[in-house]
Every structure is written in structure tokens, then in C-alpha cells.
Amino acid sequence: MAVGSAAAGSAGGRRPQPQLDLQFLRRFGKIQAILFPRWSSQNVLMFLTLLSIALLEQLVIYQVGLIPSQYYGVLGSKDFSGFKTLTTIAAILIVLNSTVREACAHRGLERAKRDPMLKSLDQFICNLMYVSWRKTLTEYLHGYYFQGQVYYTLNVLREDIDNPAGQVEHMRTDRRLQSLLQTQRELMGKELWLYIGINTFDYLGSILSYVVIAIPIFSGVYGDLDPAQLSALVSKNAFVSIYLISCFSQLIDLSATLSDVAGYTHRIGELQETLLSLSRKHRDCESEAKTNWDFDNGPGEQTVLGDTAFLLERVSLSAPSSDKLLIKDLDLRISQGNNLLIVGNTGTGKTSLLRVLGGLWESTRGNIHMLTCFGPHGVVFLPQRPFFTDGTLREQVIYPLKKIYPVSGSADDERILQFLELAGLSDLLVRTGGLDQQVDWNWYDILSPGEMQRLSFARLFYLQPRYAVLDEATSALTEEVENELYRTCAQLGMTLVSVGHRTSLEKFHTWILKLSGRGRWELTRTERARRLPASEGC
Incomplete structure (x- = not known):
């Protein structure tokens, strides 16, 4: 003891200056x-x-x-x-x-x-x-x-x-x-x-x-x-x-x-070359999406694809620096209104598939078309452990934006307070002393894992993207809280792509993609979706 x-004494007061005593x-x-x-x-x-x-x-x-x-x-x-x-x-x-x-x-x-x-x-x-x-x-x-x-x-x-x-x-x-x-x-x-x-x-x-x-x-x-x-x-x-x-x-x-200069030069040069290569690849992907898919012209397939976030054509993927096949010849279209639940045992490629969708990994074979941009108006990813910046409570909620969205003055405060309440974090406003009160703590130290995931959902409610990709984003929450958060996402009109293990998530999704390892997969409609009129997607 x-x-x-x-x-406790050290934490409560400042350390004395070292002296030659x-x-x-x-x-x-x-x-x-x-x-x-x-x-x-x-x-x-x-x-x-x-x-x-x-x-x-x-x-x-x-x-x-x-x-x-x-x-x-x-x-x-x-x-x-x-x-x-x-x-x-x-x-x-x-x-x-x-x-x-x-x-x-x-x-x-x-x-x-x-x-x-x-x-x-x-x-x-x-x-x-x-x-x-x-x-x-x-x-x-x-x-x-x-x-x-x-x-x-x-x-x-x-x-x-x-x-x-x-x-x-x-x-x-x-x-x-x-x-x-x-x-x-x-x-x-x-x-x-x-x-x-x-x-x-x-x-x-x-x-x-x-x-x-x-x-x-x-x-x-x-x-x-x-x-x-x-x-x-x-x-x-x-x-x-x-x-x-x-x-x-x-x-x-x-x-x-x-x-030493040679070492620094090589490290900085390799970083620069990698960043430039990724930047060129990102621009090429955007250009390809605009060239291949004209969202403004006429009815038909192009009109359908205008409501599509991702289009995967015979995609196979393995983990980087590994020959272990995770998914083989996957055909998938993630379109608006068709919520997708990805399930499977550990190591079957659930998170790997999300990394491919996010552009972090490359597929081994096949074509992946991203037809909606990342960001508040397009696709937002929520990882299992959210990212927080140093700053106020408002800055955590509006991240990655730097200014309030939309620019509406006091109305924006009301939106943030409403979304914090929907996420079950009304007391966080009292702990921080207000939306714009500077805090001197690390958000990862002050929040529990469940509170971190609640705050990430408050951020999601504020941004209101068309598509939300949730990688076990409710793993630290109870099933009751999870239902409330998913119900709010549906009310805000988001299309969800979820990775999770709980069967209770099925009622919020239209399709289930089950990954079985060794490249095997199965795409089926949920029980709830079977009772509804058939719709396109997936």
C-alpha cells in the first residue's frame, strides 16, 4: 500500500526539484x-x-x-x-x-x-x-x-x-x-x-x-x-x-x-515515395470511378449504381505478406438501403474485407470500385477502438470536421446535445464543463471502452453519412444499448455495413455475408428481409 x-501523492502534487543534498x-x-x-x-x-x-x-x-x-x-x-x-x-x-x-x-x-x-x-x-x-x-x-x-x-x-x-x-x-x-x-x-x-x-x-x-x-x-x-x-x-x-x-x-544523413535521406525518401504512390493511386481510383460510372446520365444500371457505395467483382484477398487465402471470387454490391452484416469466426477475413473497402489493403485479384467518397456526405468508418483528438468535447463530436456542420450557430449546439443524449452521454457534458471547455486529460484515459464507443456513435449521428461501416463498434456495449444506437442510425437514414458476432444485429440488416475461411463465403438475406419486397443490392 x-x-x-x-x-497518489505524486499525482496530487508537483515533484520537488532535484537538489545536491x-x-x-x-x-x-x-x-x-x-x-x-x-x-x-x-x-x-x-x-x-x-x-x-x-x-x-x-x-x-x-x-x-x-x-x-x-x-x-x-x-x-x-x-x-x-x-x-x-x-x-x-x-x-x-x-x-x-x-x-x-x-x-x-x-x-x-x-x-x-x-x-x-x-x-x-x-x-x-x-x-x-x-x-x-x-x-x-x-x-x-x-x-x-x-x-x-x-x-x-x-x-x-x-x-x-x-x-x-x-x-x-x-x-x-x-x-x-x-x-x-x-x-x-x-x-x-x-x-x-x-x-x-x-x-x-x-x-x-x-x-x-x-x-x-x-x-x-x-x-x-x-x-x-x-x-x-x-x-x-x-x-x-x-x-x-x-x-x-x-x-x-x-x-x-x-x-x-x-546519418544517408539514413535520414533514405527513410524520408521512402516515406515520400510511398505517400506519392498512394496519392496517385487515390487520384486514379477517383478518376476511374468518374469515368466508368456516370451518375448524372439517364436511367437504367447507371441510375442504380448512383446509389451504390462499393462494387466488388470476383474479388479475392489474402493478408499482406501471407499466402493464406481469406476470400475467393467475391461478387458484392453495397447499395443504399441494403444493410449488410458480415459474420464469421476469428481469422476468416471480416476486418480484412473492411480494410480492402477502405483502401488500406489491396485485393489479391478482382476489381473494387468505390463509387461514393469518404467523409460526412459519403462513407464513414467506425473502428472497434475509436480515434480521439486532443481538444474539447465539441471537437471530438465533429471530428474529422474542423468547423461546425452545418454552419448554424446555436442550432449546432442543440444538435450536438441531442446526439450526446441519444448516445447516452448527457453526463459527459457536465464532466467536461461544456462543449468548448478545454480539458487537460487524455480522452483514452478518462473514458471507458463503452463510453468511447458511445461517443463515436454521437460523432456518427452528427455527421450523418449515407453509409456507415461499423467494425464491431458496439462490442463494449450491452445488447440493449446496441439496439438503441442501431435504431437511431436507421432513423437517420444511414446504410450500415457491420461486422459483429451477436445474432441480435440481424434484425437491423438486409443481407448476411458469412465468411468461413479458406476463401469460402455465403451471401443470404435475413429472415426479416425475406418478409419484405425484394430489393436490389448485394
Whole structure:
């Protein structure tokens, strides 16, 4: 219960600002005890290795700093043997220094590699320490988090239930953690050699300038210059060479950033290409519908199809990336006034068929003609879990519209209130403080599953489309409430395409499409429809 009280206290007030006080020192000490449990632990050994490398790096940096003055001495005296020895030592020190230390940083933190004195091996060990520390702390916390009833106490704030899933969730979470850490280790191994190459080239420029100027000096081009004049020449040419090499080094440093840019470019490019392809396909479908079906010309079949939302001709479909056949050679016409109920066991393709109608999936074979547009005047889809935006109660009801529809001032308020009452949500107006009162909550957190579905029906009543596609949109409601909502849809003149399991839904529909799996299907009229005059559709 202490955890529940603490959670309630945190929710009721603002967290205090972290301070460097005694409590900080106590907590820091406890965390260090977890990270460094004993002297022989892996974390302790890595920390001592990192400390030794840092000390060695300072010694190497000092020796590298002495190289320019030594070059002035051997070049001024034209000591070729000393020049070769010094160049060899300098090359060794530079390679060692570029391998010794790279910034201790991790993705998401400020990358300290911008400091040229921090090089590769240091970063590699720091990243290994980060992974090891993360693994140690996470496994330690998981051990308590999934112990007994702690998992449910933190998530449900109840201790009076058993915890049969705690151990299972613990194993799954640890498995995901190990996969993440393994990916990070592989990435660090690849980055190590990249940074070694970059840092070696950066420091190599500091001696390359002296090697370049040494060629004309030892070949006798400047044989008439005294040591003082040679020193001035070396200083002048060294600056120019170092400047040019520095500019080129910046291009080399960009190679690490270039790989990131390439990744971003490919991801954005793929998204752009997909969006453009879908947009072109949508325009082609609209153009095809307008070309193939003229709703304004004459009587006959075209007049009948003018009241048609979807026309399916020998349509077969499978789930994406799957060869499992769900529906085979389906012929179906969904027309106004002919309500269709889609039934079948789980996995037979009920929701898949709705996704094909909505243009989210493509059929494996056959033609699908959408002859009515999506939107308030055409087709509106209601999923099992509705979508809500951040905003007022009015914005939830009128979604996806941005303005009231129709533009009628206070009359629109009356419509919304009426539809909220029909959906059984009159009390929601009191909880929100009004239609236009800004709320600071997440609608998914404040509403129960049943209230979410009621609010989606209030939205449907407000939009009043010609066709409503309901994908188990009343699964969280009682049969009595479901009947009231469907009865209101019928009174508002909507044609319904429903997916559901309750037999009580049959009385609100004209046709039943039963999906049996493996491509099999059966289309029949309902008992109620058989007693009525035959009508076209389906």
C-alpha cells in the first residue's frame, strides 16, 4: 500500500526539484553499490582500465606537444637521420593517441568528440561501460519490479490479486533488453574503427606538413639559407600546410555525419515515395470511378449504381505478406438501403474485407470500385477502438470536421446535445464543463471502452453519412444499448455495413455475408428481409 500512497501523492502534487543534498548523496551511494558490487566485478575492471588509459593519454599528449619544437631543431640543422627518427616516433605517438581516447559519450548526450584531444578507445570503453551499467541497473530493478505483487501494484494499484504473469513478463522484458544491448555492442564495434581512422588522419596532419617541407630542404633547394632563415621558412610553410590539411580533415570528419544523413535521406525518401504512390493511386481510383460510372446520365444500371457505395467483382484477398487465402471470387454490391452484416469466426477475413473497402489493403485479384467518397456526405468508418483528438468535447463530436456542420450557430449546439443524449452521454457534458471547455486529460484515459464507443456513435449521428461501416463498434456495449444506437442510425437514414458476432444485429440488416475461411463465403438475406419486397443490392 505504500507504493499506492506514494503514487497518489505524486499525482496530487508537483515533484520537488532535484537538489545536491544529503538525500542525493545517499541515493548516489546506493546506486554505486549496485554498479560496483565487488572489486573483481566487470564494471570495476572496466573503470580501472578507463582510468589507466586516461593517465596514459595525458603522457602521450605531452610527448606529441613537444614534436613541433623538435622538428624545428632537426630541420634547422638539416639533420636527416634525426628527422627520420623523429618522424617515426611522431607517427607512433599519433596512432597511439588517436587510438587511446575518444569522447566518453552516448547517443542522446552531447558528443564530446568535437574536442580533438578525445579519441577512439576511450569512447569505446565508455560505451561498453554504459551498456554494462544499463544491463546491471535494469536487471536489478526488474528483479524487484516483477517480484510478487509489485508489478500489479505499480500498474493497477491493487494488492488483492495474484500475479501469474509477473515471471513471464520478466523473462520477455529481459529478452528484449538483451537483444537491445547486443545491437548496441555491434554498433559500437563498427564505430570504433571509423573513429580510429578519422582521428588518425586528424593528427597525422600535424607531422605531414613537416614531411612536405623537409623534401626540398634535404634535396638542397634551400641550401643557401642559414638556420634562422630555415626556421622562418618552416614556420611559414607549416602554417599553410596545416591549414590545408585541416580543411581536408573537416571533410573526413563529415564521413560520420554523412552516414546519418544517408539514413535520414533514405527513410524520408521512402516515406515520400510511398505517400506519392498512394496519392496517385487515390487520384486514379477517383478518376476511374468518374469515368466508368456516370451518375448524372439517364436511367437504367447507371441510375442504380448512383446509389451504390462499393462494387466488388470476383474479388479475392489474402493478408499482406501471407499466402493464406481469406476470400475467393467475391461478387458484392453495397447499395443504399441494403444493410449488410458480415459474420464469421476469428481469422476468416471480416476486418480484412473492411480494410480492402477502405483502401488500406489491396485485393489479391478482382476489381473494387468505390463509387461514393469518404467523409460526412459519403462513407464513414467506425473502428472497434475509436480515434480521439486532443481538444474539447465539441471537437471530438465533429471530428474529422474542423468547423461546425452545418454552419448554424446555436442550432449546432442543440444538435450536438441531442446526439450526446441519444448516445447516452448527457453526463459527459457536465464532466467536461461544456462543449468548448478545454480539458487537460487524455480522452483514452478518462473514458471507458463503452463510453468511447458511445461517443463515436454521437460523432456518427452528427455527421450523418449515407453509409456507415461499423467494425464491431458496439462490442463494449450491452445488447440493449446496441439496439438503441442501431435504431437511431436507421432513423437517420444511414446504410450500415457491420461486422459483429451477436445474432441480435440481424434484425437491423438486409443481407448476411458469412465468411468461413479458406476463401469460402455465403451471401443470404435475413429472415426479416425475406418478409419484405425484394430489393436490389448485394
